[in-house]
Amino acid sequence: MIIVDLLTKVLRRVEIILLIVALAFAGSTLYDMYALTSAGVQKDGFPGFDELKARNRDTVGWIRMDGTHINHPVVQGEDNYEYINKGIDGEFYQGGSIFLDAGCSPDMTDKYLIIHGHHMSRGAMFSDLTCYLNEEFFEKNKLGDLITPDYQYELTVCGAGIVDAYDGEVYYTDPERDLPLELLDRCSLSRELEFKEGDKLVMLSTCSGDMTNDRSVVFCRARRTGDSDGIQN
Numbered sequence: 001m002i003i004v005d006l007l008t009k010v011l012r013r014v015e016i017i018l019l020i021v022a023l024a025f026a027g028s029t030l031y032d033m034y035a036l037t038s039a040g041v042q043k044d045g046f047p048g049f050d051e052l053k054a055r056n057r058d059t060v061g062w063i064r065m066d067g068t069h070i071n072h073p074v075v076q077g078e079d080n081y082e083y084i085n086k087g088i089d090g091e092f093y094q095g096g097s098i099f100l101d102a103g104c105s106p107d108m109t110d111k112y113l114i115i116h117g118h119h120m121s122r123g124a125m126f127s128d129l130t131c132y133l134n135e136e137f138f139e140k141n142k143l144g145d146l147i148t149p150d151y152q153y154e155l156t157v158c159g160a161g162i163v164d165a166y167d168g169e170v171y172y173t174d175p176e177r178d179l180p181l182e183l184l185d186r187c188s189l190s191r192e193l194e195f196k197e198g199d200k201l202v203m204l205s206t207c208s209g210d211m212t213n214d215r216s217v218v219f220c221r222a223r224r225t226g227d228s229d230g231i232q233n
Contacts (some may be wrong), residue, residue: 035075043157046064060075060107062147063146063155065155068141070127070128072097079102083096096118104175107150111201112202113203114171114173115218119206135189143155144156154223157218161189161216162188163217181195196223198224204217
């Protein structure tokens with residue numbers, strides 16, 4: 001009987017452990033699903049700036065990248081901490097928001113722009129930026145869109161790599177700064193692109209891992225393709 005009782009207790013503990021694991025997995029899955037559909041991520045695409053501005057006056061743009069889950073509004077806070085854990089509706093959200101560096105002009109008229117986002121799981125927020133570190137993905141997926149209240153830009157990926165979060169050249173923003181094309185030399189993967197008058201260099205940045213200063217970055221040429229008046233979903 002003693003052996004039977006011990007086996008029964010062991011089995012009950014195993015059942016409890018399995019239940020905890022199952023709940024944790026389910027919770028993680030639900031969180032990831034939430035991360036992909038909340039904080040402004042629109043399954044149906046760009047909803048228009050009237051709606052976005054009504055939700056958050058800090059909205060300055062919308063970004064989408066081919067072959068990824070990146071399809072998000074872009075906000076800008078008073079500093080680079082405001083939207084780290086705040087969603088598009090201004091409420092606490094662990095995944096934060098995709099945000100334009102506070103040192104950039106809110107109308108994105110600068111020649112060099114930096115856009116930040118968290119590296120969440122299952123492709124949420126900016127985690128898919130790490131896909132560009134794979135040469136095959138880099139070659140197959142090179143286009144995207146950046147929309148501001150004034151203009152539409154076609155994004156063409158021209159470089160991807162890992163940089164230090166404290167690299168003063170990479171993360172230096174100034175409305176008067178010229179195109180820092182020399183930053184592409186820091187990339188492990190790159191493609192040659194022609195830059196014309198009016199083109200911008202946009203860097204998308206996310207964490208490369210926990211507790212490190214490494215950042216996975218993707219550089220894009222932004223070329224204006226038209227005005228934003230009359231854009232439909």
